[in-house]
Amino acid sequence: MAGQGSEDRRSAFLQLRVTPAMHKAITRLAFDHDNLTVRALIMNALKQTYGLDVPDQELRDRRGRQPQATAPKENDHG
Numbered sequence: 001m002a003g004q005g006s007e008d009r010r011s012a013f014l015q016l017r018v019t020p021a022m023h024k025a026i027t028r029l030a031f032d033h034d035n036l037t038v039r040a041l042i043m044n045a046l047k048q049t050y051g052l053d054v055p056d057q058e059l060r061d062r063r064g065r066q067p068q069a070t071a072p073k074e075n076d077h078g
Contacts, residue, residue, distance in 0.1 A: 018026070030041040040059055047054035 026038055026041070030036045030038045033041060036044075043054050043058050046052045047059070
């Protein structure tokens with residue numbers, strides 16, 4: 001299909017229905033990870049967890065920020 005761009009440049013929608021509690025938890029995770037968007041958080045998780053080929057430009061949120069490498073958080077038990 002000439003003129004419509006390559007499949008690599010096109011995008012498709014993916015929707016997921018979750019409970020309100022799960023939605024709140026996911027948005028909280030995104031906020032806690034350098035104030036990412038939910039989209040950027042999920043794309044990063046898919047890349048790191050399942051090894052999917054996610055270009056770095058897809059890991060940037062719509063504000064143009066890029067997630068920083070996250071170090072394990074230390075727990076303050078004292």
